Amino acid sequence: MQFSKLWQQLLGVERTVVDRVVFDEDLGAVVASVRPRKGATRRCGLCSRRCPRYDPGEGRRRWRTLDLGVVPAYLEADAPRVTCPEHGVVVVAFPWARHRGRHTTNFEDQVAWLATRCCRSAVEELMRVAWRTVGAIVARVVADAHGRCDPLDGLRRIGIDEIAYKKGHRYLIVIVDHDSGALIWAAPGRDKATLGRFFDALGESRAAKLTEVSADGAEWIATVVASRCVNARLAMDAFHVVAWATDALDEVRRDVWNQARRDGGDKALAERLKGCRYALWKNPENLTGRQKGKLHWVAHTNRQLYRAYLLKEELRLAIRLKGDDGIALMAHWLNWASHSQIPAFVELARKIRRHRTPIEQALRSKTSNALVESTNTKIRVLTRVAFGFRSPDALIAMAMLAVGGVCPDLPGRATPIPPELTAA
Ligand SMILES: [Zn+2]
Secondary structure, three states, rough: OOOHHHHHHHHHOOOOEEEEEEEEEEOOOEEEEEEOOOOOOOOOOOOOOEEEEEHHHHHHEEEEEEOOOOOEEEEEEOOEEEEEEOEEEEEOOOOOOOOOOOOOHHHHHHHHHHHHOOHHHHHHHHOOOOOOEEEEEEEHHHHHHHHOOOOOOOOOOEEEEEEEEOOEEEEEEEEEEEOOOOOEEEEEEHHHHHHHHHHHOOOOOHOOOOEEEOOOOOOOHHHHHHHOOHHHHEEEEEHHHHHHHHHHHHHHHHHHHHHHHHHHHHHHHHHHHHHHHHHHHHHHOOOOHHHHHHHHHHHOOOOOHHHHHHHHHHHHHHHHOOHHHHHHHHHHHHHHHOOOOOOHHHHHHHHHHHHHHHHHHHHHOOOHHHHHHHHHHHHHHHHHHHHHOOOOHHHHHHHHHHHHOOOOOOOOOOOOOHHHHHHO
16 A cells, blocks of 8 residues: 555545655654645635635644544644635635634544533543633534535424523523424524524525424514414424423422421421422322322322322323324313312413413424423533533534534444454
């Protein structure tokens, strides 16, 4: 194998000539002098169009690439500028790196891949980079993927949600594709103007193709959806309805508990009620034997709390049934809850009546909320992982990688390794 061919393989570069490889003693690293192969030269760094050369730019430039064995490695090349008719004077495109990247595409892809799977310190130590750099790399990888494939193309049914980050004081609007389950758009904010920016990016013709938009029942979302996507029906993300019922039940439990503590100080009762929280929360099919026992105890000692539990369960059942059966059961539930004389559930019945049309739409369309719910759960987990990033943009980019379907493969994995080499 020729020298250049061998090094091309080792460095994992394409359309690139490797002229020379040295070990830089001062740097303690391998430095490979490279250049774009004929046909890949003098292309605009932004659009890849062939352009006339402008000047030598800032001369030679270095890019961090994946370690070679146990030593760090760099690519080094001239970085001239060209005059693009569209982008003006711009640094040329390099086949081995993204525009403005100080690391090679391989290096960035591996960092992005690791960032969605490993903890912060593992990524920092393994790749020898600062967390700040990881944030910048992730943003570049996502922008590159979205430049090649627009996530707003071909949408039919989308879900809009708001997620708190930074200890609940700041919000992100997140939008997911119900058909793929992927996160397609996110921005800091929770207001009409921010959501309007999504529909600006989507454009009128793509918005007109939306058939269903689901949301959490917020008035401001409904207003924007009504004015910006004329052909879509608004549906309620049903898991929010179940969450409302769980909150109402928790309110009843707290009231009963506080009462037990106040009235003559029945400490034993208060303590037992406190221990029932999970039994009341969990879906009955997931209860342990012990928790079933606690529920039984509630049924015998506190009728009101037990009725609240049954109310929550019937509403959950209606949501799970979907279709006409679900709609009929919800009608029965509304009647029952309204007359239950349990303030939290009387109030919940009112709230559900206010949102009845979009809830029934969700039951009728049988849109699965599981995808949206799990996407949102993953983003909530990420808000903790991405805490070290200062800006919400870095958090959004991380979320796009993790649940937006744009995480790159590990570099050099196109050819599978023969099984005898992977065996122990
Ligand atoms: Zn250009």
